[in-house]
Amino acid sequence: MAVADNLGTQIFLPILPGLAEGMLLLVIAAGLTLTFGTMRILNMAHGAFFMLGAFVAYSASVSWSQGRTVVVPIAAAAVLCAAVGIVSERVVYRRLYKFDSLRSLLGTFALFLVFAAVAQQIWGTSPLGVNIPPVLGGHLSLFGVDILVYQVFIIVIGAAVVIGLRLWLSRTRMGLEVRAIAADRDMAAALGVRSERVFWLTFCVGCALAGLAGALIAPLVEVSSDLGADYIVLAFAVVLIGGLGSFGGAVIASLVLGLVDAFTATYLQSVEPYAIFLTMIIFLTVRPFGLFGSAAAVIEI
Numbered sequence: 001m002a003v004a005d006n007l008g009t010q011i012f013l014p015i016l017p018g019l020a021e022g023m024l025l026l027v028i029a030a031g032l033t034l035t036f037g038t039m040r041i042l043n044m045a046h047g048a049f050f051m052l053g054a055f056v057a058y059s060a061s062v063s064w065s066q067g068r069t070v071v072v073p074i075a076a077a078a079v080l081c082a083a084v085g086i087v088s089e090r091v092v093y094r095r096l097y098k099f100d101s102l103r104s105l106l107g108t109f110a111l112f113l114v115f116a117a118v119a120q121q122i123w124g125t126s127p128l129g130v131n132i133p134p135v136l137g138g139h140l141s142l143f144g145v146d147i148l149v150y151q152v153f154i155i156v157i158g159a160a161v162v163i164g165l166r167l168w169l170s171r172t173r174m175g176l177e178v179r180a181i182a183a184d185r186d187m188a189a190a191l192g193v194r195s196e197r198v199f200w201l202t203f204c205v206g207c208a209l210a211g212l213a214g215a216l217i218a219p220l221v222e223v224s225s226d227l228g229a230d231y232i233v234l235a236f237a238v239v240l241i242g243g244l245g246s247f248g249g250a251v252i253a254s255l256v257l258g259l260v261d262a263f264t265a266t267y268l269q270s271v272e273p274y275a276i277f278l279t280m281i282i283f284l285t286v287r288p289f290g291l292f293g294s295a296a297a298v299i300e301i
Contacts, residue, residue: 022258023158
């Protein structure tokens, strides 16, 4: 019996942290999936909004909530990133829609570098730390495994994002317009869908999700201007494995990558730094367009 309990503990040990990491990746990648599906832009600057969310969470935690609550930093990060996203879409991204993917990729990468430089001017170059609020700082014992309450909180937030986005895309008029634009922009315009309004709203939602993810991860990492570069690569891995434009694929891919990283970090530490990228290579070798992607990528739920 003791052997069975120990085996069960070993199996569950990386699962819950892996789910938490997967949910974080999902919140980041969901915004990329939305913006690519509608705007057809590979948005490298998405990582900058993620970084901005982490910095805003730090400032809000220090100045406003003094680390007592997680609600204020998360709300501030999501709202400010959405606001910056609206301005960026109107000033920069509207000029990129007519270009091919390579030019838009280079343009958004340049914007990423600008955001990183501005962040260094505002918050400096030294890594910053955000404390986990006391109410979420304890541990829970689930299936014989100790896990941070904060990691359970991340899993809950990630699940809420999945459900909320699915309902928005499938049950609301705006969500249906987003999917129509993604499927056939010209036909949607002929039916009266205003693409510019859909673009800025979708981009606003994507930036808010990036800011939310940045705020969620801030208490678990050192916040610096390099944070966006580290995680945008992982977010693109999720999108590519799931399939460009596939929301359901992004959900599955993020959970798979989170669990792969957690299992290798627990039992194969020497492989852990490369595990996610090896997984991406394997998936794309077997499925070049991702799990649920196709040559003509549209938003699928």
